[in-house]
Amino acid sequence: MTIDKSVFIPVNPDEAFALITEPERLRRWKAVAARVDLRVGGGYRWTITPGHSVAGTYKEIEPGKRVVFTWRWEGQGAPVADASTITITLEPADGGTMVRLVHEGLAAVEEAGHTEGWNHFLGRLVTLTTTGDAGADDWSAAPDPINELISAEAALAIAQRTLASLTTADMGRQTPCEDFTVSGLLEHLIGSISSIGKALGVAIGDDPVAALEKRLADVAQPTLEAFQARGLEGTIDMGFAELPATTVANILNLEFLVHAWDFATATSRTLEVAPVLSEYVLALARNTIAPSMRGASFAEETLVEESAASLDRLVAFTGRQTAIL
Numbered sequence: 001m002t003i004d005k006s007v008f009i010p011v012n013p014d015e016a017f018a019l020i021t022e023p024e025r026l027r028r029w030k031a032v033a034a035r036v037d038l039r040v041g042g043g044y045r046w047t048i049t050p051g052h053s054v055a056g057t058y059k060e061i062e063p064g065k066r067v068v069f070t071w072r073w074e075g076q077g078a079p080v081a082d083a084s085t086i087t088i089t090l091e092p093a094d095g096g097t098m099v100r101l102v103h104e105g106l107a108a109v110e111e112a113g114h115t116e117g118w119n120h121f122l123g124r125l126v127t128l129t130t131t132g133d134a135g136a137d138d139w140s141a142a143p144d145p146i147n148e149l150i151s152a153e154a155a156l157a158i159a160q161r162t163l164a165s166l167t168t169a170d171m172g173r174q175t176p177c178e179d180f181t182v183s184g185l186l187e188h189l190i191g192s193i194s195s196i197g198k199a200l201g202v203a204i205g206d207d208p209v210a211a212l213e214k215r216l217a218d219v220a221q222p223t224l225e226a227f228q229a230r231g232l233e234g235t236i237d238m239g240f241a242e243l244p245a246t247t248v249a250n251i252l253n254l255e256f257l258v259h260a261w262d263f264a265t266a267t268s269r270t271l272e273v274a275p276v277l278s279e280y281v282l283a284l285a286r287n288t289i290a291p292s293m294r295g296a297s298f299a300e301e302t303l304v305e306e307s308a309a310s311l312d313r314l315v316a317f318t319g320r321q322t323a324i325l
């Protein structure tokens with residue numbers, strides 16, 4: 001089965017090529033996380049939505065014109081040789097570029113789902129290039145099924161989008177964490193995720209002058225990819241202690257989602273989180289934050305109404321006020 005779709009976007013072919021090949025641009029419309037080795041024979045892995053990742057190999061690359069790559073969902077039992085193939089061709093058009101996507105080699109049972117998927121994501125590409133922002137992806141908001149690593153990917157998407165909205169003027173603002181400005185909290189977040197990545201055996205690279213969202217993505221993507229490959233069984237040596245893998249995954253959730261709230265609150269932005277995700281992370285927090293951790297890593301739980309939204313109950317459980325006082 002073959003899917004053949006074309007859309008017009010109001011950018012030139014070189015800009016269009018960047019949007020379909022560069023991780024920081026793919027995250028704007030297509031992926032939660034992306035690893036790309038853009039060369040013939042190079043591989044890629046994209047987390048399309050939390051819990052759903054695709055990988056493949058680049059077969060042909062013509063910058064500004066064309067790219068061909070294999071496509072295979074992780075976890076599929078079919079041999080790699082049976083992967084389907086995607087060809088994206090870029091043709092100059094009046095005022096922009098025609099983007100043609102041809103997805104070949106799909107099984108009949110895959111056609112409807114992939115057609116829906118490409119309609120969704122090509123629509124987001126058009127929105128991004130015409131308005132400057134594709135918006136948060138509803139498909140990533142409330143993952144189902146869910147576990148500690150899938151929820152971490154959903155929380156990462158929220159954290160990345162929050163950081164992408166910050167400006168240089170925001171860096172000195174006070175966050176709900178009384179010891180941290182926005183700039184200081186970012187360094188704490190990068191350091192925390194990097195330490196988990198290193199414990200998982202990942203070589204972490206951080207460019208301190210890169211865009212804020214890119215800095216987080218560059219340490220979070222390899223960390224989560226390594227965690228997914230390892231699984232949630234057993235323990236992880238964090239250097240200071242041997243912790244259950246589930247506890248380390250819980251920490252990732254709290255780092256991404258609670259600090260996203262910190263950044264948004266510090267800069268008077270509204271954080272949109274699906275209740276199913278904030279409720280799930282609240283349950284993880286209750287299994288992670290022991291009374292002995294209060295006063296050191298976490299302040300005492302603050303009080304909110306029992307009817308409060310799950311995100312408000314989550315941040316209150318971590319010792320934050322629901323507004324900066």
